[in-house]
Amino acid sequence: MAPTTSETTISNPTSTSSTLQDITNHTLDPERGAPGSKKELINLLRGWPSPSLLSPSILQSATKALLSDPSLFVPALQYGPDPGYQPLREELAAWLGQQYSTSTKSDEICITGGASQGLACVLASFTDPSYTQTVWASAPCYYLACPIFEDAGFGPGRIKAVPEDQQGGIDIDLLESMLQKHEAQHQHQPSHRNVPERKNADPYRKHYRHVVYLVSTCSNPSGTTMSLEKRKRLVETARKHDVLVVSDDVYDFLQWPISSDASAPPSSELGALLPRLSDIDLSLPPSEAATSSGKWFGNAISNGSFSKLLGPGLRTGWVHGTPDFIMGLSQTGATRSGGAGSQFAAALLAEVMKAGELGRHLQEAVRPGLQRRHRLITETIKHELGELGVTVAAQDGGRFGGYFVWLTLPGGLDGKAVAQKARQDEELIVAEGEMFEVRGDEAGARFKGNIRLSFSWEEEHKMEEGVKRLGRVLRGLLGEKC
CATH class of the missing domain: 3.90.1150.10 (Aspartate Aminotransferase, domain 1)
Structure with missing residues (x-):
């Protein structure tokens, strides 16, 4: 984040x-x-x-194209649909599908006001401090994520550090052990399922028992990237313990080959990307714990942003997850009161992507x-x-x-x-x-x-x-x- x-x-x-x-x-x-x-x-x-x-020249050209066509600028300057500006959702789905070699669909994408605002909305909609037990954060941790968890009701005692291991990324064995220990300590207390929830989740949302937060690729600050094997294990662990895994995937497209030859010219080739945790979750059959009211919300989401790609001042990002999760996220109160964040910027970015400029x-x-x-x-x-x-x-x-x-x-x-x-x-x-x-x-x-x-x-x-x-x-x- x-x-x-x-x-x-x-x-x-x-x-x-x-x-x-x-x-x-x-x-x-x-x-x-x-x-x-x-x-x-x-x-x-x-x-x-x-x-x-x-990229000022790219944005200048896209702005000219957007503001010269009433069929584009009128919806761009109005309140937007809750899940976000549909042309950008479609452009993102096609582009992300190419980058990750997946069949990403537009109904798996919700446009946000950036990754930080996206995280805040996810916590507002899919957690309840009276029901959600703990936030488990990979450590070292992106330090400005912690205040977002505090604002959502997860202060000291409700947020726990899970160190990275020597292989890079969150230590899955330790996380599994900590989750099991936590559940054993709480099994003689009143069941969390019997605790009245303060928030109303139905019919579009559910509350998770735990949240895991990490940056799975090029982690801030350590720079480590989780292997494919560890990604699969993390999703499996999340499914066993009713965990929502939130991965800030803001650096996925900012990778390059490392050469031992100091004289070699810089390369712009990105190469094959590891699948997102949300891709792995979507590739598996729905899990019982992540299903509610006949809907499948999944156990992992990808939190993306244009901030590092075109400029943080655009304040536009996206969340990728199951279609039911995306619909639920779009029903966050602050989103419904005015539509998805960054409507004009989203329309501008759709023009940038249509032109192949991103x-x-x-x-x-x-x-x-x-x-x-x-x-x-x-x-x-x-x-x-x-x-x-x-x-x-x-x-x-x-x-x-x-x-x-x-x-x-x-x-x-x-x-x-x-x-x-x-x-x-x-x-x-x-x-x-x-x-x-x-x-x-x-x-x-x-x-x-x-x-x-x-x-x-x-x-x-x-x-x-x-x-x-x-x-x-x-x-x-x-x-x-x-």
């Missing part, structure tokens, strides 16, 4: 780093250096696309640009930080993607102390590992010895300089420990 809302500044209220708290509270301008500093601020926290990765932009600009940036930052880390003992999270499988690299610090260094000293001494903003602990269950998985660096935002020369500044910070702190 993830990746899914803006990451302008630190927003974790548990952080005790005074400098980063000052940035959060706007007593320091995150766009400028400290007063009197001669150094230009470098922000390697911000998970935004660089201006060079945006795929062209990804192939010619976004993927090569991110691949080049990723190669630069990893080479600079190796050159500047490798001798200090800094390690980068494994990037196996012949491909990588997303916006971030996840570093493990040497010598027992504390990421919070590193982030504070980097801001104070080097005008450098980095994300401390503790930000990505699951809020409300920080002890469930600790990341004090990690930091995350973004390679998507700063211009390439500033990104390279930022890593060099980080090296000076680490050398100073390691020297103090000797």
Whole structure:
């Protein structure tokens, strides 16, 4: 998510780093250096696309086409149908079907106001804190997802961290064990099925007993991708325990081959994509636990967004799931009062997709640009930080993607102390590992010895300089420990 809302500044209220708290509270301008500093601020926290990765000319052409035709602009400027602008649902179904090699249908897609708003609507419609037991979040976790769960009634004690394993992605064995332990602890309490629900789910929705949240491809912050075998096992686990799996799939189309040849040119070839968890769920017969009132709601959904593809300001995304789940999601109260979010932007994006501009932009600009940036930052880390003992999270499988690299610090260094000293001494903003602990269950998985660096935002020369500044910070702190 993830990746899914803006990451302008630190927003974790548990952080005790005074400098980063000052940035959060706007007593320091995150766009400028400290007063009197001669150094230009470098922000390697911000998970935004660089201006060079945006697409104003594509949107300009699509806007002209949209606003010159009354048959297009009249519905675009009116209230939209609850599941979203139908031409965009159809264009997305065709395009997603090609990307994932599936037969995606338009009635499996609901248009949202972006992945974060989509997650909030899913929780509003398909969970009830008086019935839904727990949210299980993969850790390290996209930190801005936690407040969305809190707003839905899942605060401390109701959200649990499930660490990633060495193979990448959420640890399925541990999740299964935690679910079984949870159910054993609650079997002598009044059955959750006998607890009166506060929300009205019928006839279009149901409430799930558990929610699992993760970023299954190019996870934020670790960059790991779950294997096909693990995806299948996660869906099987969800079906056994009445779980709704929500996967933020915002980086699926931002992947590229990893080459050991540093001189090889960037490649825009995406290659075969792993199936979404929602694809795996849809390929199986309906499960009893995910069926209610004769409808099949499924156990896994894909939460997608145009934010990383064409620009976060478009505030448009989609959810993919069973047709019954999609119809139920479209009945969220805030959606019915005005229709699906982002009606005009959805119409604009439909024109972009009709013209084939989305795929062209990804192939010619976004993927090569991110691949080049990723190669630069990893080479600079190796050159500047490798001798200090800094390690980068494994990037196996012949491909990588997303916006971030996840570093493990040497010598027992504390990421919070590193982030504070980097801001104070080097005008450098980095994300401390503790930000990505699951809020409300920080002890469930600790990341004090990690930091995350973004390679998507700063211009390439500033990104390279930022890593060099980080090296000076680490050398100073390691020297103090000797």
